[in-house]
Amino acid sequence: MTPPAPAPARSRLDPDARRRQIIDAVRPLYLARAFNDVSTAELAAAAGVARGLINHYFGSKRDLFIEVMRSSIRMPESELPDLSHLPLAERVRLTMDWILQAAETYGHAWVSVSGAANLHGDSDLQVVVDEADDHAARLTLDAIGLPDDPHLRARLRATAALVKSVCREWLQRETLTRDEALELLTETVLLFATKEKTS
Structure with a gap:
């Protein structure tokens, strides 16, 4: 046996x-x-x-x-080529395209989780969301070649909810095309990143 x-x-x-x-x-x-x-x-x-x-x-x-x-919830990172030789508007567009590519590559999971996290009002989860938004702002400033200035970072943190919302509209609801999502994010981030600080 x-x-x-x-x-x-x-x-x-x-x-x-x-x-x-x-x-x-x-x-x-x-x-x-x-x-x-x-x-x-x-x-x-x-x-x-x-x-x-x-x-x-x-x-x-x-x-x-x-x-x-x-x-x-942290935006997935992938390698971005050196954009320093390009005009700022083109650097922003390519960086937003990079973010959309990462969201597309990682699929609906990142979009779903990043949206779900905002539905919970608990303070410990809000800390996680805030950390992720700050990380994304620093990452974007670095990619578009702007200094890690606290005022600029605050302005870009304010766009975090828009980025998540646009990705949901594009990937989940299919109410925006990828080109529309790219145009909307590029215009918004360019506005927030370049508007002069008022005294």
Whole structure:
């Protein structure tokens, strides 16, 4: 009689890799349903871990949710070529095209999560949204070759909601074409980035 095959060994991940694995596994649950509609047991099952590991790695279900949002809402980064030799308007247009390409590449997940995060008024989640918006503003200033000036960064942070909304209209609702989305974002960011600061 042939002995049974040994059970496959479970892979042992270092703590950071395990946290990332859990976050990636549970993200679809939060894309599809509200925070309160997802149980810890479902999160653990999706991640393929014991319920106790959710608390071990994240402290609570709420802390896991915040980490999912933090890792998902930041605008995905990809390499942008050097634009310094181009006029400012062209640098802005190419940077907005780069952002739309990233949103398109990462699909509806980023758009859905970035929109969903704004639906929760809790202060800890608002901190995550604010961090992501500030990061996006710094990234945009760097890409278009403007200084990381606090006033300019504040002006660009104010466009963050528009960027998310335009991406939803284009990718999800299909009420805007990509060219329309690009034109709208280019005109808006160019206006916000170049308008003189009033005293």
